[in-house]
Amino acid sequence: MLTEPIKIALVDDHRLFRSGIVSLISNFKGYSILFEASDGEDLIRKISPKNKPDIILLDINMPGMDGISTAQWLRNNYPEVCVIVLSMFEDAEKVLAMVRIGVKGYLLKDAEPQEFENALKRVAGGEVYYPEFVTRHLINSFNESTPDIKLNGRELEFLRLAGTELTYKEIADQMCVSARTVDGYRDQLFEKLQIKSRVGLVLYAIKNKMIEL
Amino acid sequence: MLTEPIKIALVDDHRLFRSGIVSLISNFKGYSILFEASDGEDLIRKISPKNKPDIILLDINMPGMDGISTAQWLRNNYPEVCVIVLSMFEDAEKVLAMVRIGVKGYLLKDAEPQEFENALKRVAGGEVYYPEFVTRHLINSFNESTPDIKLNGRELEFLRLAGTELTYKEIADQMCVSARTVDGYRDQLFEKLQIKSRVGLVLYAIKNKMIEL
DNA sequence: AAAAAAATACCCATAACACGGTATTTTTCA
DNA sequence: TGAAAAATACCGTGTTATGGGTATTTTTTT
Structure with a gap:
């Protein structure tokens, strides 16, 4: 049985980083790189129903159209495409914004290659991949705060x-x-x-x- | 160096279940059972600043004062006591209610003993322990719903x-x-x-x- | 270029909200 | 039991929100 490779697009403004990720993915079985884009606008020009990846690896911090806006655009226009965030941001605000939009994975740029591959596998298999710190932000945002002021x-x-x-x-x-x-x-x-x-x-x-x- | 055992209290209306858990914990190193209670009211009678567990294993479904009310009471009166839910309920409503209150762990009653021990270790170490299904409920509740009505x-x-x-x-x-x-x-x-x-x-x-x- | 649609703006009147103050009733405490 | 505190209630006035309608300007479509 011949299995189609998972098609991946990469959206990041740093060409060197993109090259490194492309090289890394070439060591994994079952994936192909469909295209690269340097920001959201570049992605919008390249994606079409005929040129549509299964998974998009998306940075947050990009000049021009940033990752958050891009993710929102993708959710509205290609809701079936899975987004994995590759970001240097660990802070709650960025994490929660992206989770809220519905991204399927969130990785820091300093993740280990096997974590990266694990995330790809899970997302390709229809699951989500969130590391511990993402879950912690979720939980913290979810807990009731106990207000200092007592009301009768x-x-x-x-x-x-x-x-x-x-x-x-x-x-x-x-x-x-x-x-x-x-x-x-x-x-x-x-x-x-x-x-x-x-x-x-x-x-x-x-x-x-x-x-x- | 002599390490104090982690003091555990068990709140469940099923005596046989409580006995089973007590027996299981006796196989783990570093824990002691402080007391058992059959519901929230029983717990309130038994707990005091001098008789205070580190971790409370708490069922949700109990006649009299149930698990959710008990967890709220604990949060208000003993916020430093860590609560791990032991429940048969996997549904989002119960899970989210407990997470919102701030429980440190959530386990189903059919969890494997090593998962149970792992949860105890993590919670005793100041972390939280939430299995995959809990995280999934969190994420689902968190995602933006895309409203049907478009606004410009x-x-x-x-x-x-x-x-x-x-x-x-x-x-x-x-x-x-x-x-x-x-x-x-x-x-x-x-x-x-x-x-x-x-x-x-x-x-x-x-x-x-x-x-x- | 003209027509249609969308966006922006106007009018007036009434209802609802906010404010600053005082008064009365009920509950709590010594 | 009486005093103090808390809860409930009153007043009048100015500001803001809502509603129902019409008009003008800008943008889009034919």
Whole structure:
């Protein structure tokens, strides 16, 4: 049985790095390099339904169209193409942005070649490949933060209802108190939480996982 | 050098299961069983600053005070105690609820003994232990949903700014358009997204991961 | 080039929100 | 039991948000 090689495209602005990766992949069985691109715009020019890789290895930090925008473009236009990030960035912001977009793998540029090959294998097999530090960022972003400021039961209830499309009058009805009392709760929370508007309350409640989406 | 054993408490309503786990742990070096409890309330009666385990093995499904409530109580009252979930539940809802609370490990009850020991080691060493299926639930919950409704660049920009405490007038200034135009964007979004208030816009934008918290 | 569509902008009125202050009722504590 | 604190409620006013409608300008399509 003849198996088609996995087609790979490489998007990175450093030609030397691209060459090194191409050389590395030539040592792995079952992969072919379809094309290289120096940034997102270059990739957009080269990719087509007839010239479509299975896996794209994508850097984040590129002049012109960067990795994040490129990944978003790919998700919108070629959702079946799997993206593995090859990046020097380990920080949560970049990692989470890419995971959120739906990339299938994330590797640092200083990963070992066998880790790289393992990632290719997993992604080619329909799985995701995220190293420990990526998982840790995910978990940390997911944990409820325990807010320093304590709110009593009524305040909490008000805050939850403030995070809905109910008007304050409707909230008052639901809480069986007067609209003035609701004003009071609002003022209390504004003062305690250093917030100045309803939107601010909503953002606070969601950020602190007090309401579910 | 004499190393103190890691003190473990076991919270599960099935006595036979507890006995099995106790027996299993007695084969591992470096652990001692501090106490057993049949549910959350039983645990609360037994735990004290003087009788405090390093790790609690906690079931989810228990009559009386269940695992989720227990984990929340523990986080509030003994945040330094590490919780490993031992559960038969693999579903996203339970997994994500526990991860959100901050448990340090999650194992299914049919895990292999060496996986169990590995989890204990990692958690005792200050790490977390989450098997593949937990990570997958995390990733899936994290990915941006691609909303069916397409918004153009201006609408998106407006929506992002609507998810801040800026007034519409301030948003208009920032977008270099008239306040009336901003009214127009708002009306467009209200109609497209079937939303009737600013709060609704904020909730939509966050739910669809269009703005960062 | 003209027509259509999209984007931007205007009007007026009402509802909702925020603010700064005071008052009353209920609960807690000494 | 009485005082203090907390919870609930009131007032009036200014600002902001919403709604329903029309108009103008710019861009796209034919």
